[in-house]
Each structure stands twice: as structure tokens, then as C-alpha cells.
């Protein structure tokens with residue numbers, strides 16, 4: 448098998464992106480398994496290394512890695528995301544995507560950007576996910592968070608049916624078509640990427656107590672229950688449980704994560720209906736180690752679950768565990784992709 452080829456973007460240069468990248472890359476098992484290129488500014492990377500080296504124990508030296516070099520055009524102040532920092536993080540991602548679409552890399556790992564800084568720079572995307580999908584030419588994609596419990600080894604996998612939209616738009620955005628698409632993506636990912644032949648999936652309701660039979664909100668009553676029944680007919684290979692009350696839904700995964708209850712009682716995947724319904728539990732359990740992965744793209748994309756952390760930028764205190772997990776998951780998916788294409792080739796020959 449060939450070594451995985453990764454390109455890692457530095458994210459917003461006013462944030463902690465370069466710090467967590469250099470800290471994560473100090474893990475020798477990464478260089479042992481993958482060829483890593485960094486998409487960013489080599490001068491900025493060197494400056495980050497020089498600033499942090501005296502205060503951080505484990506830090507990779509930038510000269511160990513190839514850099515797809517694009518300078519920062521205007522001065523950036525650590526801790527302040529603005530048009531200058533947004534312009535740089537956008538170009539670094541743009542370059543990484545272009546090279547990946549040309550076949551130079553298997554996986555893109557992204558450090559966090561600030562959506563507001565992108566907007567200030569004139570790049571109006573809800574996030575990196577949507578930009579990646581647009582450049583890759585796909586309309587069928589999803590945002591999945593994956594984390595492995597350090598206590599039990601259990602894996603939390605949560606896909607968000609809607610992502611970066613105002614809360615007041617959520618109910619109108621959720622349609623049977625959208626939920627079907629997101630459920631399909633979750634199923635495909637569980638079966639192909641995580642090799643779970645008959646996944647058990649929990650699907651959240653939208654309203655308190657999943658609407659309490661229409662008394663606390665009507666979406667479940669009006670169409671979501673019928674939709675779920677149709678999905679059970681359509682995907683007999685999966686066990687689909689729902690529409691679970693969106694608060695108590697997270698009790699079993701919490702117990703499986705912390706080891707206070709049965710791992711078997713928890714589900715293989717969770718479909719959350721909106722950003723904070725899914726990400727509050729993910730971040731409570733696994734803020735230090737969850738990985739955001741974009742499903743449906745023609746290449747692998749992973750990212751840490753945290754943001755730019757402007758409040759601690761440049762201090763050397765950022766935790767790189769989530770970035771390290773994102774890199775390891777990108778390598779695993781890239782290796783699985785190679786193994787799958789190898790087996791297709793050997794079947795054909």
C-alpha cells in the first residue's frame with residue numbers, strides 16, 4: 448500500500464491553527480505512516496515555531512515538511528480575526544483543495560477558520576465544509592463528528608442534519624428529502640468507513656419530548672414519524688430508532704463514553720437535527736478529541752472540532768489532541784480508500 452498523502456491547512460493565522468498543527472506533527476507515528484504537506488505560509492510557520500519553541504515541549508520543526516507556500520498579504524495580529532487573516536486562511540484552503548482535486552493528495556486536514564473573518568475578506572460561506580463541497584462539485588454532503596472514548600474505547604458518531612443556519616430557520620429547512628439524504632450519508636459512512644454491516648442509528652426528534660404527540664410541537668406528529676417508518680422499509684439492513692426525545696437521547700452515549708453504563712446500549716450513529724442539538728453533547732463528552740469529517744466529498748476531509756480560540760492564540764497552551772485525532776482519522780480513511788481501490792483492481796484483473 449502507498450503511504451497516505453495529506454495536506455494540512457493552517458486555518459486562521461490569528462488563531463491556534465499553526466500551533467496545533469506543529470504540536471500534532473510532533474507525533475512520530477504520523478510521519479511514519481503519511482507524507483505530509485502543509486498549506487500555509489512558510490515564514491508564518493517558522494515564526495510560530497520560533498515563538499512557541501521556548502515554551503512548548505513537543506513541537507515539530509517546519510523544515511520537516513513540504514509547504515505549499517502562500518504568503519500572508521497584510522499584517523495579522525494574533526487573537527484578532529479580520530479580513531487579512533480571513534483572506535490568508537481562505538487562500539490556504541483553496542490551494543489545498545485545488546491540489547487534492549488534481550490528485551496530489553488523498554486527504555485534506557483543515558485547521559479552524561473564523562467564518563466572520565472569511566466574510567470580512569469577501570468569502571461568504573457558512574464554513575469550510577460548504578466551500579469544500581462547492582469546489583468538489585458535490586451537493587450531497589454532510590458534517591459528521593467522530594470521537595473515541597479514552598475511557599471505554601466506544602465511538603461516538605454524530606451527523607448533523609442542518610449545520611450553520613439560524614435556529615429560527617431549522618424547522619423549515621428540515622424536509623423528508625433532506626433527512627433522507629443525511630440518513631443515507633450516515634448509513635454509507637457507518638457501513639463503508641466504519642465497517643458496521645447492520646448499524647443501529649438513533650434519530651433525534653426536533654421538539655421537547657419529541658413533540659409529546661403534537662402538544663409541544665407538530666413536526667414529529669405531522670411528518671417525521673411517517674418519514675421514519677418509510678426509512679425503516681427502505682433500509683432494512685439498519686436499525687433505526689427514533690424519534691428520540693432530544694435531551695434523553697444523549698444519556699446512553701454519555702454512559703457509554705464515560706463507562707458508567709453499557710456500551711452495547713448506545714448506538715453506532717446519531718442523527719442530530721441541528722448544530723447545537725448534536726454539538727453540545729459532542730463537546731461535553733469529547734471537546735478535546737472529536738474530529739469533524741466531511742462525508743460525501745470525493746476525497747477525505749477531517750478537522751479538529753474546536754475553533755480558532757483567539758483568546759489563547761500565541762500562548763502555547765492550545766491542546767492539539769483533536770488535531771492529532773483529525774490527522775490520524777485522515778490517514779485511516781486514506782488507507783481504507785487505497786485498500787478498497789486495490790481490491791476493485793484485483794477483482795477486475
Ligand SMILES: NC(=O)C1=CN([C@@H]2O[C@H](COP(=O)(O)OP(=O)(O)OC[C@H]3O[C@@H](n4cnc5c(N)ncnc54)[C@H](O)[C@@H]3O)[C@@H](O)[C@H]2O)C=CC1
Nearest residue numbers: 558559560561562563750752753754755756758759765766
Ligand atoms: N472547523 C472550524 O473551522 C471551526 C471554526 N470555528 C470558528 O472559531 C471561532 C471561535 O469559535 P468559538 O465558538 O469561540 O470556539 P473555540 O473552539 O474557538 O473556543 C471555545 C473555547 O475553547 C477553547 N479552546 C478551543 N480550542 C482549544 C484547544 N485546542 N486547546 C485549548 N483550548 C481550546 C478556547 O480558548 C475557548 O475558550 C468562530 O469564528 C468559529 O466560526 C468554530 C468551530 C469549528
Ligand SMILES: NCC(=O)COP(=O)(O)O
Nearest residue numbers: 573574575576577739750
Ligand atoms: N461547528 C462546526 C464547524 O464550525 C465546522 O465548520 P467547518 O468545518 O465547516 O468550517
